[in-house]
Amino acid sequence: MLGLVVVYLLAGALGQKVVSVGNISPAWPPAGVALAALVVLGMSRWPGVFVGASLMAFLSGASAAAALGVGVGNTLAAVLGLGLLRWVGFDKGLERIRDVVALCAGAGALCLGVSAVVGTASLVLGGRVPWSSLAAGLRVWWVGDLMGVLVVAPPLMLFRRWAWPRRGGEAVVLASLTTVLGGAIFFMPELPHSAAHAATFLLFPMSAWAALRFGPRGAAAATLCISAASIVGTARGHGPFATDDLTQDLLVLQLFIATNAVTGLLLAAASAERQRAIGQLQLLGTTVRSVHEGVLIAEVRGGGALRTVFANQALCSLLGYRLEELLGQDPCALYGAQGPEFRQRTRQSLLAGEPVFAEVQLTRKEGDLVWSEVLLSPVRATGEDTTHFVATHRDISATKELQARLVAAERVAAVGTLAAGVGHEINNPLAYLVLNLEAAERGLTQGGGTGMREAMSSVRGALEGAERIRLIVRDLQVFSRQENQDRGLVDLNALVPPAVRIISHALRGRARLVEEFGPVPRVSGSEARLGQVLLNLLVNAMQAIPEGNPSLNEVRVRTSTDASGRARVDVVDSGAGIPAHVLPRIFEAFYTTKSSGEGTGLGLAICQQIVRAHGGELEVRSEPGRGSVFSVLLPPARVQAPSPPRPLPRVSPPQQPPGARRGRVLVVDDEPRLAQSMRLLLEPFHDVVTTTRGGEALALVDAGHRFDVILCDLQMPETDGAAVYQHLCAHAPDQAARVVFISGGAYTPESRAFIDSVPLRVLEKPVRPDVLMGTVDAALAAGAEPSGADASPAAAAGGARH
Incomplete structure (x- = not known):
């Protein structure tokens, strides 16, 4: 101090x-x-x-x-x-x-x-x-x-x-020039006044030089030197500001000094800010180039057109493109795997300045797809309109694969929870089927008109039992299909009964099960995945109700349309409810309040994931002691196709329609008894050849045999249905068009891709007799007469039947 x-x-x-x-x-x-x-x-x-x-x-x-x-x-x-x-x-x-x-x-x-x-x-x-x-x-x-x-x-x-400046030589030159110039202007009495006044402006470049090259220190030093020289010179009566009035002279001089000082300091500050901005840009550029996430920057041009101006190496590696191939292109082309509705909504959100976060499939240069988590952020460089947007991509292909496995595992867990009930539901009609067949056998053994009538009645009962087993198996297939099926129109009213039938026996000892159907629009999605959501919610409702008082408890499944036009499915239970402190966490993965062996903590998390993937919401309302309501809300499909009426099961003996012609049918199935059963069903109306191997079927065709219809199992050892069809396309195209596939429904990804790629009919096992007869008759009506001479049906049948 x-x-x-x-x-x-x-x-x-x-x-x-x-x-x-x-x-x-x-x-x-x-x-x-x-x-x-x-x-x-x-x-x-x-x-x-x-x-x-x-x-x-x-x-x-x-x-x-x-x-x-x-x-x-x-x-x-x-x-x-x-x-x-x-x-x-x-x-x-x-x-x-x-x-x-x-x-x-x-x-x-x-x-x-x-x-x-x-x-x-x-x-x-x-x-x-x-x-x-x-x-x-x-x-x-x-x-x-x-x-x-x-x-x-x-x-x-x-x-x-x-600290000695980094550019020491330049600093000495600048100081020398400023000193010489200041001395010449303010200390040379013989210098004309007008020349001294004009030379004063040469001091401004000296200040600018000091500010731009040496920053605030250079500007401050130059201002101090120029001010000292000008004040001393003016006080002695020299320089352009000296007159007879010293007070006025110094006041005018202060204006010159203030202008010089402020200009130098502002220039130095602006230069320093620019250097910092350049450094930050270089650091940002280096960071963006080296991060593992893919980064793309696009410019918004007139008319809403988008043009890629930057992409880092991670994005180029993710998509398989070189940087030069991405620059100047419309980035929306990368989202070609998405629907046009998604691309249009994304473009509108970006142009409106709203960020977009989504999981998308990007198209790689080789044509394959890769899952990416993308955050699209608009940039307002001018402070008003959106001029650019930044897209940050994170490869989540491995995460998607893991999620798919977890979904499959949870589906198995849900069905496994109901395994005892499903077994009971199958055993009942199976026992009914066996008893009726035994009664039919006794009736046929007894003979006579009475025995035949009793046998026919027992056969009809057996057919009803078999039809019930077929429905149960079909319901199970809804929840066991592969995840890579194409999305289609799903009728939620038709999806509820299979799930209800599967859980009905397990729920019987806990609560009443009520179905309440209302008008509901069709939705676009996967029937298997939405069925899994419904089944998981029913299992969750069942586990919320203790056993012992079914008359006092209820599980209600209700379908309706909400006020905004969305399809709605409510699963309501009268269970214990969910405590308030647990409610916010029920959709977290692996979080469960159930005892060991009752739950994995994945069910509700996967349900929410599936519903969100379909563009919907999964909501819950619950109060302790008053039960819970889980609501699935899904947007309606853009096109609402009318629901075809469901045909009632037919159990009457199959008959050939009047006017139908007799044809030659080849049955290829690796299960001998099934092939024999189809032969027995069709033989009264058609000439039938059977074989249990695809290779034998191809040998028949290669030998010159021609058939009006070829019923071929899709999954067989050695030569499967796909191999049979491909051989026929190459060597007998006329026969390839006559193939009708029969499948047990356990599709592999390869067989699913094959079925999706060929325009052929596929019958699901077990095939009802009337459906099989109708399919053969329809194929005969659609096909032309078999061309060329053929070996006799008897000879062919004798060499190939088993």
Whole structure:
């Protein structure tokens, strides 16, 4: 603090050299010393400013009271200036434009007005300055303090620690040129006034050079040198600003110094900000290029067109493209695997400035697809319209594969929970089937009209039992199909009964099961996955109700259409309900409140994932002691095809329609008894050849045999149905068009892809007799007469039947 007083007095002695109005100087370095001291050393140094200012005023001839007033004014200006700078977040490095503005306009121009008013008033009241010079004194004091802040404060804040500049040689050249030029302008009396005035403008390039090449330190040093030379020269009567009125000369000179100082500091701050921006851009560019996530930046052009302007290496590797192949292209082409509705919605959201987060399939250069989690973020570079958007891609193919396995595992777990009930549901009609067949056997053994009538009645009962088993198996197939099936139109009213039939026996000892159907639009999705959601929710409702009081509890499945037109399925139970602290976590994976062996904690999480993948929502409402309501809300499909009526099961003996012609049928099935059964069913109406191997069937065709219909099992050892069809396409195209596949429904991904690629009929086992007869008759009606001579049916049948 003592050192601050000494420095203040030395700076004041320099300012006293150019006193113009009473005891007031138009160039007052102590103002800059005071502000810089508080900024650098802290607010606690204010007594040093007060002592230095009071002592300087007293030594200059002011009375003790006036000197104290001057000390209060100067100290208050410095304290207010520091408070303002701290409030705006000032950085004494002066590398931001806002800091330069705060120093010059805030702490300088604004706060120094307090010092001018208090100090001038103190000198006037103390008799040091006459009342007639009050206005002039205020102006000169304010200008002098401002010059001190602009010229002296920056070097004191910036040069606390001396460091030789990196461009030392250039700095020496710049300092030499500035010194020579300043000396020539302000210390050469023989230089004409007009020439000196014109040469003054050459000092601005020197300040700009210092600011742009050496930053705020260079600008502050150049301003200090130019100001010192110009003030001393003008005070001695030299230079372009010297006239007969020294006070006026110095005031005009201060305008030149202020302009030079502010320009240099602003240029230096702008250059520093630009260098930081360039550094940040380089750092950002390096970071974006090296991150593992794929990053794409697209420009929004006129008319909503999009053009790729940047893609990092991770995205290029993910898609298999080179950077040059992506630049300039429409990024929406990468989302070709999505539907046009998704692409249109995404484009509209981006142009509206809304971010988009989704899981999408991207098309690689080789044509295959890869799953990606994408975040599309709009950028408003101009502050108004969206000019760019940034797409961040994360490869989630492995995650998708794991999710698919978890979904399959949970499906198996759900069906496994109901295994005992499903077995009971199959055993009942199976026992009914066996008993009726035994009764039919007895009736046929007895013979006679009565025995035949009893046998026919028992056969009809057996057919009804077999039909019931077929329905149960079909219901199970809904929940066991592969996940890569194509999405189609799903009727939720038709999806409820299979799930209800599967769970009905297991629920029988816990609650009543009520079905309530309402009008509901069809939805676009996977029947297997939506069936899994419904089955999981029913299992969840069943496990929420204890056994023992089925008459007091209820599980209700209700379908309807909500107010917004979405399809709605509610699963309502009267169980114990869900506690409030558990409700927010029920959709978390592996979170469960069930005892060991009752749940994995995946069911509801997977249900939510499936529903969201279909664009819907899964909601829950529950109160402890009052049960729960799980609601599945799905958007309606864009096209609502009418639901075809479901045919009732037919158990009457099959008959050939009138006018149907007799044809040649080849049955290929690796199950001998099934092939024999189909032969026995068809043989009264058609000539039938059977074989249990695909190779034998192909040998028959290659030998010249021709058939009107080929009933071929899809999955067989050695030569399967796909191999048979491909051989026929290559060697007997006319026969390939007559194939009808029969499958047990356990499709592999390869067989599913094959079935989807060929326009052939597929019958699901077990095939009802009327369906098999109708399919053969329809194939005969659609096909032409078999061409060419053929071996006799008897000979063919004799060589191939088993």
